[in-house]
Amino acid sequence: MNGNSARQMFRGAGVAIAIIDDGVEADHPQLGGPGYPNAKVIGGYDFGLNDPDPRPGPSLQDRHGTAVAGIAAGGLVEVGDYVGGVAPNAKIYALKVSDADYRFFTDTISRPSTGRRCTRTTTRPIRSS
Numbered sequence: 001m002n003g004n005s006a007r008q009m010f011r012g013a014g015v016a017i018a019i020i021d022d023g024v025e026a027d028h029p030q031l032g033g034p035g036y037p038n039a040k041v042i043g044g045y046d047f048g049l050n051d052p053d054p055r056p057g058p059s060l061q062d063r064h065g066t067a068v069a070g071i072a073a074g075g076l077v078e079v080g081d082y083v084g085g086v087a088p089n090a091k092i093y094a095l096k097v098s099d100a101d102y103r104f105f106t107d108t109i110s111r112p113s114t115g116r117r118c119t120r121t122t123t124r125p126i127r128s129s
């Protein structure tokens with residue numbers, strides 16, 4: 001996908017994107033800067049550890065969700081081969097679905113209006129090589 005051509009038509013204003021992954025590093029300068037929540041990462045939940053902070057753990061293995069969030073809605077800047085997100089004005093909800101052992105969960109995600117959260121059904125270990 002050519003992010004530059006997509007941005008000419010739509011920049012994401014008024015849209016929130018859910019990133020369901022291993023967490024989102026909200027402190028990243030292209031994802032709102034210091035703190036959580038912030039101007040870009042406006043909410044989320046850590047379903048793996050059952051707490052309200054969806055930021056990844058300290059391991060460098062925990063950065064896939066951050067990369068996905070940057071591609072979807074990261075700020076516009078050129079750093080190396082990064083040129084900004086496809087929808088840079090969109091907000092992000094970070095839904096972390098991995099635990100401290102890098103296991104991801106198959107979850108049922110319901111609409112927020114139901115008041116229900118994800119229901120853990122199965123687990124499987126995921127290892128990066």
